Amino acid sequence: MSSAVPSSVEAWVDALEAVGYFADRRLATAVHLAVKLERPLLLEGAPGVGKTELAKAIARVLSRDMVRLQCYDGLDQRDALYEWNYAAQMLHARLMQSSATADEIEASLYSDKYLIARPLLQALQAPAPGAVLLIDELDRADEPFEAFLLEYLGELQVSIPAFGTIRAERAPITILTSNRTRDLNDAVKRRCLFHWLDFPSRNRELAIVRARLPEVGVQLAKQVTTFVQRMRASAAEVGLGRAPGIAETLEWARALTALNVGDLGASAVTDTVGVLLKDANDWQRIEPHVATWLVAEDSP
Ligand SMILES: Nc1ncnc2c1ncn2[C@@H]1O[C@H](COP(=O)(O)OP(=O)(O)O)[C@@H](O)[C@H]1O
Numbered sequence: 013m014s015s016a017v018p019s020s021v022e023a024w025v026d027a028l029e030a031v032g033y034f035a036d037r038r039l040a041t042a043v044h045l046a047v048k049l050e051r052p053l054l055l056e057g058a059p060g061v062g063k064t065e066l067a068k069a070i071a072r073v074l075s076r077d078m079v080r081l082q083c084y085d086g087l088d089q090r091d092a093l094y095e096w097n098y099a100a101q102m103l104h105a106r107l108m109q110s111s112a113t114a115d116e117i118e119a120s121l122y123s124d125k126y127l128i129a130r131p132l133l134q135a136l137q138a139p140a141p142g143a144v145l146l147i148d149e150l151d152r153a154d155e156p157f158e159a160f161l162l163e164y165l166g167e168l169q170v171s172i173p174a175f176g177t178i179r180a181e182r183a184p185i186t187i188l189t190s191n192r193t194r195d196l197n198d199a200v201k202r203r204c205l206f207h208w209l210d211f212p213s214r215n216r217e218l219a220i221v222r223a224r225l226p227e228v229g230v231q232l233a234k235q236v237t238t239f240v241q242r243m244r245a246s247a248a249e250v251g252l253g254r255a256p257g258i259a260e261t262l263e264w265a266r267a268l269t270a271l272n273v274g275d276l277g278a279s280a281v282t283d284t285v286g287v288l289l290k291d292a293n294d295w296q297r298i299e300p301h302v303a304t305w306l307v308a309e310d311s312p
C-alpha cells in the first residue's frame with residue numbers, strides 16, 4: 013500500500029502536518045528535492061530539533077517502511093551492510109563434502125541464502141514502493157565508516173566481494189542526520205543535499221505542543237513554549253550545558269498538566285525543572301532568570 017508522493021513544496025508542508033510534523037517551507041523544499049531528485053538528504057542541527065522525527069514522518073506520508081541505521085563509534089560494514097552466516101556456510105560445506113568438488117562448494121557458499129542483510133542492504137532490497145533509510149547520528153561513527161558510505165550515497169549501490177554489486181531497484185529515500193559533534197567528511201556532504209535544522213519559531217513550537225498534546229491547556233502551552241524559547245535564546249549567555257529540545261518542551265508540558273498546573277509560576281518551574289534540564293548545575297545557572305522568562309509575552 014503506497015501513498016501518492018506530494019508533488020510540490022506546499023503539498024509536502026500539508027502532508028507532513030497531516031502526520032503530525034510541522035515543517036517550514038525551507039525544510040519542505042529540501043524534502044521535496046531529495047525525493048524528486050533521488051538524492052540523500054543530510055540534516056544537521058542540535059539534539060532535539062526534529063531530525064529523526066522527520067525521517068519517520070516522511071515514511072508515514074509515503075506509507076513506506078523506515079529502515080534505521082543508528083550510528084555509533086566502531087560501527088562497521090558488518091553491522092551496517094551485510095554479514096555472511098558463517099555457521100550455516102560451514103554446515104553446508106560439510107554436507108556437500110562427499111558429493112562436490114572444492115570449487116563447486118566454494119561457489120555455492122556465497123549465495124543469497126547465506127547473506128544476512130543489515131539496514132543498508134535491507135533498504136536497497138526493499139519491495140515496492142521502496143524504503144526510507146535513516147542513517148541516524150552519523151557524527152557518532154568514525155571516518156572509515158563515512159568513507160564506506162560513499163558508494164551507497166553516490167550511486168545507491170553497494171559491492172559485496174564474492175557476491176557482486178547490488179543496485180537499488182527503487183531508490184531508497186535516504187536521510188542522514190548529524191548532531192554536529194564533529195564535522196562530517198566533505199565527500200559525504202558533496203553527495204547529499206544539505207539542510208541545517210534550527211529550533212522552531214515560538215509559534216511553530218506552540219503548534220507542535222497543541223497538536224501532540226491536546227490535553228494541555230492553551231494558556232499553559234503558550235507559557236511553556238515562551239519560557240523554553242527564552243531559555244534557549246539565553247543558553248549561551250547563561251552557560252547552559254545543553255539547550256532543551258522539542259522533546260523536553262513536550263515532556264515538560266505533559267508533566268505540568270499531570271500536576272494540574274494551568275498557569276505557570278516560579279514555584280511550578282522549581283518543582284519540575286528536572287524534566288527540562290538534565291544537568292544538575294544548569295538549575296543554578298537559570299534560577300536568577302526564571303522570573304523574567306515567565307513574564308507574559310504581551311506584557312509591556
Ligand atoms: N517539526 C516537528 N513537528 C512535530 N514534532 C516534532 C517536530 N520536531 C520535533 N518534534 C518532536 O520532538 C521530539 C524530538 O525530535 P527528534 O526528531 O528526536 O530530534 P533530533 O533527532 O533532532 O534529536 C520528537 O519525538 C517529536 O515528538
Ligand SMILES: [Mg+2]
Pocket residue numbers: 060063064065148189
Ligand atoms: Mg535524533
